[in-house]
Amino acid sequence: MKKCKVRFAPSPTGPLHIGGARSALFNYLYAQKQGGEMVLRIEDTDRERSKIEYEEEIIESLRWLGIDWTEGVGKGGENGPYRQTERLPVYQRYIKQLLDEGKAYYCFCTDAELEEQRQSLIKKGETPRYLGQCSHLSAEEVQARLDAGAKPAVRFRVPRNKIYVVNDLVRGRVSFEADGIGDFIIAKSDGLPTYNFAVVIDDVLMGITLVMRAEEHLSNTPRQLMIYEALQFPRPDFAHISLILGEDRQKMSKRHGATSLIQYREQGYLPEALFNFLSLLGWSPHGEEEILNPEEIIRDFSLERVSKSPAVFDLDKLNYINQQHIKRKSLDELQALLYPYLEQSPYAAQVKALDEKRLGYMIAAIRNHLVCLTDVNQELGVFFDQFQYEEEALEVLQGEQVVRVLTLFTEDLPACQDPAEVGAFIKQVIKKSKEKPKNVYMPLRSAISGRTHGPELPALICVLGREETLRRVQHTLEKING
Numbered sequence: 001m002k003k004c005k006v007r008f009a010p011s012p013t014g015p016l017h018i019g020g021a022r023s024a025l026f027n028y029l030y031a032q033k034q035g036g037e038m039v040l041r042i043e044d045t046d047r048e049r050s051k052i053e054y055e056e057e058i059i060e061s062l063r064w065l066g067i068d069w070t071e072g073v074g075k076g077g078e079n080g081p082y083r084q085t086e087r088l089p090v091y092q093r094y095i096k097q098l099l100d101e102g103k104a105y106y107c108f109c110t111d112a113e114l115e116e117q118r119q120s121l122i123k124k125g126e127t128p129r130y131l132g133q134c135s136h137l138s139a140e141e142v143q144a145r146l147d148a149g150a151k152p153a154v155r156f157r158v159p160r161n162k163i164y165v166v167n168d169l170v171r172g173r174v175s176f177e178a179d180g181i182g183d184f185i186i187a188k189s190d191g192l193p194t195y196n197f198a199v200v201i202d203d204v205l206m207g208i209t210l211v212m213r214a215e216e217h218l219s220n221t222p223r224q225l226m227i228y229e230a231l232q233f234p235r236p237d238f239a240h241i242s243l244i245l246g247e248d249r250q251k252m253s254k255r256h257g258a259t260s261l262i263q264y265r266e267q268g269y270l271p272e273a274l275f276n277f278l279s280l281l282g283w284s285p286h287g288e289e290e291i292l293n294p295e296e297i298i299r300d301f302s303l304e305r306v307s308k309s310p311a312v313f314d315l316d317k318l319n320y321i322n323q324q325h326i327k328r329k330s331l332d333e334l335q336a337l338l339y340p341y342l343e344q345s346p347y348a349a350q351v352k353a354l355d356e357k358r359l360g361y362m363i364a365a366i367r368n369h370l371v372c373l374t375d376v377n378q379e380l381g382v383f384f385d386q387f388q389y390e391e392e393a394l395e396v397l398q399g400e401q402v403v404r405v406l407t408l409f410t411e412d413l414p415a416c417q418d419p420a421e422v423g424a425f426i427k428q429v430i431k432k433s434k435e436k437p438k439n440v441y442m443p444l445r446s447a448i449s450g451r452t453h454g455p456e457l458p459a460l461i462c463v464l465g466r467e468e469t470l471r472r473v474q475h476t477l478e479k480i481n482g
Contacts, residue, residue: 004036005209008062008069009199011043012055015260018313019214019244020058021065022278026241027212028067029279029301039206040072042083043199045192050085061261065271065278066294071206079206084198091193094201094231095154095186103230104186106142106152107134129182130155154187156197156226164225168218169210169239169303176222184223196220200227203236212239239303242282245310268341268373273322281311291324323371335363341376350384354463361419362463365455382449383463387472393446402443403480405433406473409444416466419458426457447476 008024010016016024031038040062044050059074071077081087098104107130118128135157137145145152162178186197193201203211218240228235245251264274276292284307285292285300292300326334342351354362366379389397396402408429414421430440445457448469454460461469 002209004031004034005039005207006031006036006212007039007041007072007203007206007208008067009039009041009043009202010058011046011049012051012058013046013049014054015262016058016061018259018261018264018278021061021261021274022244022281022311023212023214023241024062024067025065025275025278026283026306028069029298030210030212030303031070032298033301036209037070038068038072039077039079039208040069040074040082041202041206042073043195045084045195045198047085047192057262061265064265065261066275084193084202087198087202088191088193090205091187091198091201092191095193095197098156098186098230099154101230102157104154104156105135105137105183106146107155107183107185108137108145108150108152109134127180129180130184132183135183151189153185153189155183156186156223156230158183158226164222166221166225166238169237170242170306171215171218171240171308174218174221176225178222178226181222186227196223197227200224200231200233204228204231204233208236210237210239212241215240215243239306241306242308243310244281245312247312247314249310249312268375269318269322270325270337270373273318273325276325277318277321280317281313282307282309291321319371326370326373327368329367331360331363331367334367335359337373338363338376341373345377345380347377347380347384351380357417358463358465361459362455364419365459365463369455379455382451382454382460387450387475389446389450390452392452393450396442396446396452397476397480399439399443401433401435401439402447403477405429405435405440405443406447406477408432410470410473410477413466413470416462416464416469419456419462422458422461444473447473 006027008020008027010020010024028038030036040059042055044055055073062069069075071079072082095104099106109130113133114130117131121128134152134155158181159178164176164178166174166176168174184196185194187193202208221238221240225235227233243251261274265271272293275294276290276297279292279297279301280290283301284305285297286305329337342348345351351359351362362380362383366376369379370376409426412425412428414425416422426440426444429444430437433440441457442452445454445460446452448457448464449460449472464472
């Protein structure tokens with residue numbers, strides 16, 4: 001049985017879009033599950049928009065996400081080169097073959113002539129297509145125009161009265177009528193191949209067995225099937241995965257927020273969280289659990305569980321998944337991830353002044369409150385900002401038991417070297433005060449932080465230290481007593 005081989009072939013005309021990242025991920029998951037190979041190919045024939053910096057960013061984004069490939073750009077291999085602009089002699093050889101066999105022909109029509117034809121068909125209510133004016137030129141007419149310096153495009157001669165069928169591994173049986181497709185360009189007048197032609201040549205010569213791509217490419221499939229047939233190439237399998245829609249069920253765009261992978265990286269999302277979230281956009285695991293690591297996703301992945309329906313990009317779900325992956329990190333791992341954000345924080349100097357133990361307590365205290373790594377700055381405010389009371393905290397501090405609770409707390413507060421010790425001390429305060437835990441914890445939190453919600457109280461106290469904690473409580477008592 002032939003070994004499975006897939007490919008991801010982005011155009012370097014911008015950063016890696018979230019939809020492109022999902023396509024790359026599904027190809028990677030399939031290859032990993034099947035024990036197959038994956039090729040990274042760069043489709044850079046759009047010379048005006050293609051940029052090397054975008055190619056580099058795409059490669060960096062794929063690696064950050066955890067996607068690796070066995071062959072292609074950055075890896076090499078026996079089927080290179082892997083950039084289309086470096087493969088022009090290969091394409092020209094097959095274009096010549098189609099011209100020699102009469103399966104393609106030179107087209108000398110100008111853009112103005114083609115636009116006039118297009119508008120005419122639209123007015124008649126017909127599908128715009130090329131009507132084949134140049135398909136009837138004699139060899140002598142063609143040669144005369146070439147000798148005169150004309151720079152023609154090359155069009156593929158579409159077979160008539162034929163139906164092309166693809167048994168798509170996601171969408172099922174899909175058929176296309178050739179008569180609705182005009183003779184299409186396979187090489188532009190500058191000699192560059194078009195997408196539909198180059199992709200077939202590349203996929204065949206690189207041994208691709210499955211073409212998995214976004215649903216929007218389904219309309220390209222009949223043209224590609226014609227080229228496979230004309231060149232007597234074996235066809236790969238096809239799988240077209242659904243579009244990604246915004247929460248308004250419109251195609252993802254900038255109005256929905258970040259659309260490129262690098263933007264999510266900069267916002268402090270973890271690669272394993274994006275890996276997890278993107279895998280669930282159009283695929284469902286067997287069980288109920290959705291917080292999965294890459295190994296679990298690969299083990300469970302199959303095309304049978306890929307949906308035909310559009311996937312909705314739910315930012316709340318991404319945030320939840322990211323938060324869960326942050327909670328799974330050890331304190332050392334999380335501290336290393338937060339380090340660049342802490343360095344750029346307005347609290348950088350205060351953080352740097354903490355010893356290792358208190359820094360560890362602080363990371364532990366805020367871990368469960370981080371949705372993204374960038375949230376660290378707002379979470380640090382409780383430790384370092386000028387002390388202020390929120391409205392809810394002031395309401396809590398009006399309780400009749402508050403002065404007695406705060407006074408008990410200040411009497412024997414230990415050195416605050418360990419959260420477990422401080423936690424045990426607070427339980428003693430609860431016991432002495434004969435109050436419910438809520439009636440002790442809420443006043444203490446409000447008195448020490450000015451807030452009713454925040455980090456675990458023992459950890460907060462240990463980071464602040466005994467002196468600063470007592471100063472804040474004393475300040476609160478003075479405020480209550482007027």
